[in-house]
Amino acid sequence: MIIDKAEVIVTSPDRNFVTLKLTTNDGHTGLGDATLNGRELSVVAYLQEHVVPLLIGSDASRIEDTWQFLYRSAYWRRGPVTMAAIAAVDMALWDIKAKAAGMPLYQLLGGASRSGLLAYGHASGKELSELFDSIRSHQDQAYRAIRVQTGVPGLKAIYGIASQAADAGGGEARYDHEPARRGAKPMQEDWDTRSYLRHLPGVFEAVRNEFGPELPLLHDGHHRMTPLQAAKLGKELEPYDLFWLEDCTPAESHEALKLVRQHTTTPLAIGEVFNTVWDFKDIVRDQLIDYVRGAVTHMGGITPLKKTMEYASLYQIKSGFHGPTDISPVGMAAQMHLGLAIHNFGIQEYMQHGAKTDEVFEQSFTWQNGLLHPGDEPGIGVELNADEAGKYPYEQAYLPYNRLADGTMHDW
Ligand code: GCO
Ligand code: MG
Numbered sequence: 001m002i003i004d005k006a007e008v009i010v011t012s013p014d015r016n017f018v019t020l021k022l023t024t025n026d027g028h029t030g031l032g033d034a035t036l037n038g039r040e041l042s043v044v045a046y047l048q049e050h051v052v053p054l055l056i057g058s059d060a061s062r063i064e065d066t067w068q069f070l071y072r073s074a075y076w077r078r079g080p081v082t083m084a085a086i087a088a089v090d091m092a093l094w095d096i097k098a099k100a101a102g103m104p105l106y107q108l109l110g111g112a113s114r115s116g117l118l119a120y121g122h123a124s125g126k127e128l129s130e131l132f133d134s135i136r137s138h139q140d141q142a143y144r145a146i147r148v149q150t151g152v153p154g155l156k157a158i159y160g161i162a163s164q165a166a167d168a169g170g171g172e173a174r175y176d177h178e179p180a181r182r183g184a185k186p187m188q189e190d191w192d193t194r195s196y197l198r199h200l201p202g203v204f205e206a207v208r209n210e211f212g213p214e215l216p217l218l219h220d221g222h223h224r225m226t227p228l229q230a231a232k233l234g235k236e237l238e239p240y241d242l243f244w245l246e247d248c249t250p251a252e253s254h255e256a257l258k259l260v261r262q263h264t265t266t267p268l269a270i271g272e273v274f275n276t277v278w279d280f281k282d283i284v285r286d287q288l289i290d291y292v293r294g295a296v297t298h299m300g301g302i303t304p305l306k307k308t309m310e311y312a313s314l315y316q317i318k319s320g321f322h323g324p325t326d327i328s329p330v331g332m333a334a335q336m337h338l339g340l341a342i343h344n345f346g347i348q349e350y351m352q353h354g355a356k357t358d359e360v361f362e363q364s365f366t367w368q369n370g371l372l373h374p375g376d377e378p379g380i381g382v383e384l385n386a387d388e389a390g391k392y393p394y395e396q397a398y399l400p401y402n403r404l405a406d407g408t409m410h411d412w
Helices: 039-054 063-073 080-101 127-142 193-211 229-242 254-263 277-285 304-312 328-341 355-360 386-390
Strands: 003-011 017-024 027-034 117-125 147-150 189-190 216-222 245-246 268-270 360-361 366-368 371-373 382-384 401-403
Touching: 003 039, 003 386, 017 039, 017 355, 017 371, 027 080, 027 328, 027 382, 039 063, 039 080, 063 080, 063 304, 080 304, 080 328, 117 127, 117 328, 147 193, 189 366, 189 371, 193 216, 193 229, 229 245, 229 254, 254 268, 277 304, 304 328, 328 360, 328 371, 328 382, 355 386, 366 386
Parallel strands: 117 147, 147 216, 189 401, 216 245, 245 268
Antiparallel strands: 003 017, 017 027, 117 371, 360 382, 366 371
């Protein structure tokens, strides 16, 4: 099993995706997701210029050693570009190994610990009536857990709130459809934390009154609060029994989380922007979070995310892997296999890709009764249709950003 071909494929069906395809001399192929939203081509360059030349001629069966080699030999460790590139190699090697073994990947990771993965979808609305419709529409699509994001009076555009107008393609309003946001410059949105904090508890009260006590509800604070603001919000949301409050403060500061923890029992989820197990080490050890938000694509692959989850299991901390549409179907499927196998699975974020994406990436996962399953095809269970992929060249696309009313840049 010698790697004799490595291709980096960039395609933009509903949004940009970067995929690594490895082929071995005995005819096995493996796919890995290297998509870094808004900075895609930097990972393409890292892979093409620095990783592919090192892979050709190496043994595809040595997954752990290849990971350690790419991580340690570069000397310059960590960072989103490096780790997305290493992640793609790691996923592709696991795909190859499982295909060679004739097994779905979850079998190699220890076998299934459950029959399916509870998943949450993204409901949002500028106003309550829109939000309620969005929650109902998610329930109609079988979601049994819902993330709730709301507009805030006085703020025009907030990331995470779907708007029909922003969806150039028509159809159901979504906030992640890129075309409306594509261009040489990112879109500016506005923010005011005090207005948000005044408004949000009332929204959760209304949602609980309308949908009852059982429905698991989640909320993403998107790094926008100070520790004290997050502590206040967590406390005020306690009566509404959230499944989690995500990224309540900028994820880099462990001290901030300590302060939040001292004041609230609302469960906390952190880590979608983390790159290594080291980013999780102290907050897991100090039990400052309840859910690990890493994604295989941004954490350096299946190998390190599995280690992170094993470490987290010592502290009864569960998974809540990042699953927006900027994780490609390859990355999503890879983390479904991991989620099925580990003991401390919590929930999987699942936004659903667009129809064009599903034609480019042929997938074998299933979505039934609110549960995901990666399927039983050998490997990760995703193949890339090169003809379809070739129809959609890369398009420059940036994430939006926030400024306060006086023009100050703010976390978004
Ligand atoms: C989430 C996230 C995403 C990110 C996006 C950035 O919880 O799903 O916050 O919406 O913002 O993945 O690329
Ligand atoms: Mg998030």
